[in-house]
Amino acid sequence: MVTATSTASITTAAGVAESVPAEGVVMRGIHRSFGENTVLRDVSLHVRPGEVYALLGENGAGKSTLMRILTGLLPPDSGSIAVEGKSLADGGRERIAMVHQHFMLVPSMTVAENFLLGRSRGVIGRKRLRRTEAEIAALAEDTGLACDPTARVENLSVGEQQRVEILRALHLGAGYLLLDEPTANLAPAEVHSLLAQVRRLAAERAVGIVLITHHLEEVLEVADRVGVLRGGRLVAERPIRGDGAESVTTAELARDMVGREVGLGIRRAATEPAGNRMLELVGVSVPGQLHDVTLRVASGQLVAVAGVEGNGQSALEDVLSGLSPDSTGAVVVAEREIDASSPRAMREAGVGIVPADRYTRGLIKSLGIDTNLAIDSYTDPPLARRWGRLSRAAVRERAERIIAALSVKAQSPRTLAGTLSGGHAQRVVLGRVLDGEPDVLVVAQPTRGLDIGATEFVWDTLVDHRSRGAAILLISSDLDEICSLADRIVVLYRGRIVAEFDEGPFDRESLGSAMGGFQEAAA
Numbered sequence: 001m002v003t004a005t006s007t008a009s010i011t012t013a014a015g016v017a018e019s020v021p022a023e024g025v026v027m028r029g030i031h032r033s034f035g036e037n038t039v040l041r042d043v044s045l046h047v048r049p050g051e052v053y054a055l056l057g058e059n060g061a062g063k064s065t066l067m068r069i070l071t072g073l074l075p076p077d078s079g080s081i082a083v084e085g086k087s088l089a090d091g092g093r094e095r096i097a098m099v100h101q102h103f104m105l106v107p108s109m110t111v112a113e114n115f116l117l118g119r120s121r122g123v124i125g126r127k128r129l130r131r132t133e134a135e136i137a138a139l140a141e142d143t144g145l146a147c148d149p150t151a152r153v154e155n156l157s158v159g160e161q162q163r164v165e166i167l168r169a170l171h172l173g174a175g176y177l178l179l180d181e182p183t184a185n186l187a188p189a190e191v192h193s194l195l196a197q198v199r200r201l202a203a204e205r206a207v208g209i210v211l212i213t214h215h216l217e218e219v220l221e222v223a224d225r226v227g228v229l230r231g232g233r234l235v236a237e238r239p240i241r242g243d244g245a246e247s248v249t250t251a252e253l254a255r256d257m258v259g260r261e262v263g264l265g266i267r268r269a270a271t272e273p274a275g276n277r278m279l280e281l282v283g284v285s286v287p288g289q290l291h292d293v294t295l296r297v298a299s300g301q302l303v304a305v306a307g308v309e310g311n312g313q314s315a316l317e318d319v320l321s322g323l324s325p326d327s328t329g330a331v332v333v334a335e336r337e338i339d340a341s342s343p344r345a346m347r348e349a350g351v352g353i354v355p356a357d358r359y360t361r362g363l364i365k366s367l368g369i370d371t372n373l374a375i376d377s378y379t380d381p382p383l384a385r386r387w388g389r390l391s392r393a394a395v396r397e398r399a400e401r402i403i404a405a406l407s408v409k410a411q412s413p414r415t416l417a418g419t420l421s422g423g424h425a426q427r428v429v430l431g432r433v434l435d436g437e438p439d440v441l442v443v444a445q446p447t448r449g450l451d452i453g454a455t456e457f458v459w460d461t462l463v464d465h466r467s468r469g470a471a472i473l474l475i476s477s478d479l480d481e482i483c484s485l486a487d488r489i490v491v492l493y494r495g496r497i498v499a500e501f502d503e504g505p506f507d508r509e510s511l512g513s514a515m516g517g518f519q520e521a522a523a
């Protein structure tokens with residue numbers, strides 16, 4: 001790590017000259033509010049070249065807002081930002097790149113074509129394309145981020161696409177990378193290789209990296225320093241590696257973040273499930289996506305479908321949501337085969353769904369929380385009054401009750417769902433589904449992007465419903481979540497169930513291997 005020695009002068013947005021360190025990214029006194037909601041309060045931080053800086057914080061703490069300010073997408077109300085001694089407007093912006101969880105690549109184009117997108121007018125010439133391919137290959141070799149520049153993006157795994165995004169940022173000249181939950185969608189083996197690559201980029205190329213993650217063990221594995229945002233303030237900064245390093249535990253980081261102890265231990269059912277089969281899938285197939293899936297969940301049991309996303313999970317979710325007209329096979333609920341042809345049919349059969357994509361399937365961003373919470377029950381009392389008219393008072397009362405029960409952080413029940421932080425948006429979806437007290441609960445990636453306090457809350461909620469007799473099918477790629485909650489695990493790989501684990505404690509290595517397609521290791 002290099003320490004800043006010299007200074008430079010920038011002109012701040014307020015038109016004032018300010019002396020700043022000439023090295024690294026320096027944010028000073030950043031304030032930002034949305035209406036009456038103050039999201040960032042006097043945040044100052046300095047990320048140096050060659051440093052991995054982990055930024056932690058509960059859902060809604062202000063991490064994404066800070067990153068949007070840093071990339072120039074959102075102006076701060078006050079405060080200054082300098083990148084290598086330059087303001088964002090003065091060239092600093094080009095040195096910073098955000099690597100999103102949802103990639104910005106065009107699937108039908110090759111890696112090299114994606115690199116050239118927006119950088120050349122008209123048709124891309126063959127010579128230029130070949131030159132770019134050679135540059136990408138050289139950069140991949142140099143950084144250890146393996147990548148085939150001629151591969152079509154749609155044929156790449158999530159991990160490979162992520163490497164393409166990082167390489168593209170470096171190719172554009174970025175010296176600072178902002179990684180927003182980069183491991184959220186990766187297979188277990190890919191997580192460690194990404195973290196090793198992050199360290200290598202910092203150590204060998206002096207790239208400064210801001211890593212946002214909710215996985216505290218990743219912070220200890222990779223970060224040089226960690227900063228914790230709470231209620232919009234930077235409440236703690238700790239060195240983990242190098243000079244003055246403290247020996248920090250994940251429990252201490254959790255306490256910094258949440259302000260209390262958090263226990264994410266094993267929560268399997270203490271007793272055998274009651275036995276009556278609440279949910280059965282028999283030979284369910286979806287052309288090209290799901291092949292002959294048979295599984296059973298009893299009342300009082302939680303069965304996990306483990307797997308890396310893209311292996312049939314969304315097809316399975318579609319079938320159980322009543323959104324898969326091409327599916328074959330039988331869906332049986334409470335020992336009766338049901339016609340799974342619409343979301344309404346599934347709901348009436350007693351199946352509640354928490355979808356993996358909370359924004360496209362779970363919520364309508366442009367509507368208030370109250371309306372979102374009424375979406376699947378506005379035709380029934382108490383929300384519907386006589387002549388089908390909606391009772392605004394009942395909608396508001398229901399919203400207030402669910403907001404309080406799930407501790408949703410929002411200014412009011414009418415707050416637009418699209419302005420909620422990821423974790424609080426997820427609470428709204430969960431609250432709506434659980435309020436219907438379904439006998440069968442299907443939850444897909446329920447804690448993705450949630451902080452540990454919220455994760456603990458969701459896990460406890462699921463366990464509570466299980467102990468009250470609900471049959472729960474958990475579709476998840478998170479090994480910790482699966483091993484903590486499941487009574488039984490099946491592994492989905494390329495649309496088939498390739499391994500089954502009947503009772504815990506589960507062997508994480510065998511599970512991870514089965515998820516990666518190495519079945520023999522899971523036998």
Ligand SMILES: Nc1ncnc2c1ncn2[C@@H]1O[C@H](COP(=O)(O)OP(=O)(O)OP(=O)(O)O)[C@@H](O)[C@H]1O
Binds near residue numbers: 062066423424451
């Ligand atoms: N465009 C907006 N309009 C109104 N409020 C907003 C807007 N964007 C963010 N907020 C509010 O700012 C606060 C911080 O949100 P932010 O997304 O920065 O949190 P976060 O720490 O990234 O959370 P998460 O871990 O859940 O992603 C939240 O209360 C959110 O509702």
